Amino acid sequence: MEIQFLGTGAGIPAKERNVSSIALMLLEERNQIWLFDCGEATQHQILHTKIKPRKIEKIFITHLHGDHIFGLPGLLGSRSFQGGEELLTIYGPKGIKEFVETSLSVSTTYLKYPLQIVEIEETGIIFEDDTFEVQVELLEHGIPSYGYRVIEKDLPGKLQVDKLINEGIQPGPIYSQLKDGEKVVLEDGRIINGQDYIGEAKKGRIVTVLGDTRFCQASMELAKDADVLIHEATFSEKEEKLAFNYFHSTTKQAAQVAKRANVGCLWLTHISSRYQSSLQIQSLLQEAKKTFSNTYIANDLVEIDVLREQIEL
Template sequence: MELLFLGTGAGIPAKSRNVTSIALKLLEERQSVWLFDCGEATQHQILHTSIKPRKIEKIFITHMHGDHVYGLPGLLGSRSFQGGEDELTVYGPKGIKAFIETSLAVTKTHLTYPLVIQEIEEGAVFEDDQFIVTAVSAIHGVEAFGYRVQEKDVPGSLKAALLKEMNIPPGPVYSKIKKGEIVTLEDGRTINGEDFLEPPKKGRAVVFSGDTRVSDKIKELARDCDVLVHEATFAKDDVKLAFDYFHSTTEQAAVTAKEAGAKQLILTHISARYQGEASSELQKEAAAVFPNSITAYDFLEVQVPRG
């Protein structure tokens, strides 16, 4: 599990930061990539990375402001030209379906793959045997969501050496043992598969705040997460601007991470007013409250290790 920041700016593109898009690379877990938001020129940013558009399986949109969605029509169309055949699902607030379908229709864009568009509400928006994705409402003046990607606990690995010591040769029985089943062997012995498994590996959690004022719902969404990606559009002294424009400051993001018990905070959605040295000061402001804070920049890659 790895985060790749394709765009870390707020509002409009800048020379040093493109608008918002974050890739969650799940190549080891499911051979796919999930995107969170898809601002203008996201597909241009992807060209500078190892990401293959055909590997993009899901796109989660936090809200319908242009700096979070203008890149969608181009990326969806280009995916057809780049070998995309597998189904792609877009999740987002009300309006995302009309935006995508209208854009594709008026440009006569034909897709070579199945496209599913789900307009979401609060709660679980996706779940399978590996992950559950939960959405809660953010505070942003328009309908907006934050997302939590929770990896389910991974079963412990098989104690193969112990099985061999007990003269239990490899074969179909190993798959039953790995499921923790009670197994009767050919020689009549009965064993409990759970006795031959390492402890399960705790699943990881990554939370995306989307654009938001300080929010108790986002704080609860981030409870004990491994990584909180939180918007920090403004510096701590610009708290009134943040409130007026439905955004957060560096310090507010850090307080959220601290109170949620997050392990790491990554600041993103940085206003273009903070350039050069001013940008580097943002991390210091957050770290004064929550030491394990970093400020994202375009093409930053962050591994999400197991705890």
């Protein structure tokens, strides 16, 4: 499981930061990629990565401000030309269906793959299968804005081969039955239970991606014990009043969410274009680290591994 930041800026593109888009790469887990938001020129950013648009299975839209959705029509159209044939599902606030369908219709864009659009009507679990669950909650912004909590299901423990061999149970077809937790009758008449030979399950990872928001309780609920929290930090802590008035968060507020929610690490994104120099960026980072030390500021195209146990870099 890896995360790649395709756009880390707020509002309008800047020289060093494109507008919002984040790729959650689940290539080992399900051979697919999930996108969170799709701001203008997201597909151009993808050209600088190893991401294949045909691998994009789901797109989760946090809210309908242009810097989070203007890249959708282009990406959807290009996916057809790049071999995309599998179903793509878009999740987002009410209005996302009209935006996508109108854009495609007016531009006479034909998709060669099935497209499903799910408008969020209730919070809670919006997707679940054998490997992942996605929860959504409403945040505090000028328009409906959502945060997403991606939960990887716990992975089953490994078959304890050494223990089996020590008990005289040699490798063979029964190993697969034991790995599935079944009871097996041995040639000597013994009945053994596969559950007794399975190691401890590996705890699944949690990634929380928040849309634009003020400091709020929903953010902490979504982020609780997450391995990685991706939180907007549009403004410095000195501009807390401005952040509140524009329904955004400061660096310090993002760090407070991370600390209270006991997350593994915090990545700040959605950085205002007013902060361009390296000194300004370092200042923003230090503001957050005073409250939560394991904090990083995302830059465009940066890729990180989601570790099962986060280690401070």
